[in-house]
Amino acid sequence: MDRRAFLADSLGAAAAVRLPAHVRPLTPPGNSGAVGTTHLVELREGLRSLYHLDDAYGGTAVRSLAIRHLRRVRRVINTGKYPDTIGRQLQLLSGEIAGYCGWLHFDADDQDNARRYWGEALTTATVLRDADLEIRVFSQMSLQATYEGRARDGLxxxxxxxxxxxxxxxxxxxxxxxxxxxRALALMADGTRARRRLADAMRLLDRNGRGRPSPEWAAFHGPTELEYAQGLLYAELGNHQAATQFLRAALAHQESSYGRNRALYGLTLVRSLIDAGEVDEGAARAVEALEHLEEVESGRVMRRLAEVAGALRHVDAVSARDAAEQLTQYSKAKGAA
Structure with a gap:
């Protein structure tokens, strides 16, 4: 196969997203030769680029690119020539991208399509007997279950x-x-077991480097993620003062490259500040958060924004009413864009 031809189709054809310079174009294979390791590496690099875009901008902005990349890999599988070893890697990559499409649709708040893509990924994981892909999909489906209020399924x-x-x-x-x-145990109001499970998560993270190396998709998970989880735990248990402490820390420690998470953390902090009675600070932070949402396209973030606006509207304070109005106007404008 002509590698230059293989790289001719643009992964970044969707102009709605600012693609980084290192994203290179890809095309489906022709019949002129075999798919080799170099082509596999290029296809994996395409997935890696999508990770960076999702971290920065959110799933709504990236999902169409991921779907195109999944179709591209499947065309390679069905039309290319390759040995069994390359074939297995292509099939695994297809499953990983399908699972990632599930995640992106989840973040876009398109839950039915998220389930569909995760189902495709699990099928691939089962056929290939790949535990890493199963773990990835099950953990993301757990997050979706708690997001939808299905705490038992999440657990x-x-x-x-x-x-x-x-x-x-x-x-x-x-x-x-x-x-x-x-998270699931917190939603079930089982504070004792939730704290114990979070302590386990912290202890296990401290062992990083002693066991099997973690895959690239797990790079988001670290102390900051656990601070955020602890903030959510305290918020769910009604200890909003403690929740704000951990959410402040999570927001302060979150890397700037994780634009979507910073937006989500910031709005979650605002909600806890309101619940803790710190209305003026919550209102001020809510308005400040709007400046950081311009490039973020995430259904989850917009839902959290609507929740915060609703909470502010129920507070009898001028700062809260003014902030709620600004958040509502922002949501309408973004929805119309």
Whole structure:
């Protein structure tokens, strides 16, 4: 296969997203030769670029690119010539991208399509018997379950992920699964077990480097993620003063490259400040947050923005009413754009 031809189709054809310079174009293979390691590396680099875009801008902005990349990989699988070893890697990559499409649709708040893509990814994981892909999908489906208020399902999915992560010997993947379980238990109002599970997540993260290396997709998980999880835990248990302390720390420690998470953390902090009675600070931070949302396209973030606006409207204070009005106008303008 002509590598230059393979790189001719643009991964960044969607102009709505600012693609970084290192994203290079890709095309489906022709019939002129075999798919080799170089082509596989290029396809993986395309997925890696999508990770960076999602971190910065959110899933709504990136999902169409991911769907195109998934179709591209599937065309390579169905039309290319390659040995079995390359074929397995292509199939695994297809499953990883399908799972990632599930995540992006989840972040865009398109839950039915998220389930569909995760189902495709799990099918691939089962056929290939790939535990890492199973862990990834189960942990993300656990997050979705708690997001939708299905705490028991969230706990069961987190357990499934943790069982596989334990067998795989990856402390970081075990920590991610334990963190998902923490959220589910908090929603079930089981504070004792939720605290214990979060302590497990912290202990496991401290063991990073001693077991199996964590995969690239797990790079988001670290002390900042656990600070955020602890803030959510305290908020769910009604200790809003403690929640604000951990949410402040999570926001302060979150890297600037994670634009979507910074937006989500900031709005979650605002909600806890309101619940803790710190209305003026919450209102001020809510208005400040609008400046950081311009380039973020995430259904989850916009839902959190609507929740914060609703909470502010129910507070009898001038600062709260003014902030609620600004948030509402911003949401309308962004929705019309």
């Amino acid at each position: 069961d999915l987190a357990r499934a992920a943790q069982e596989r992560a334990t067998s795989l010997g990856s402390p970081v993947l075990q920590s991610i699964s334990a963190t998902r379980g923490t």
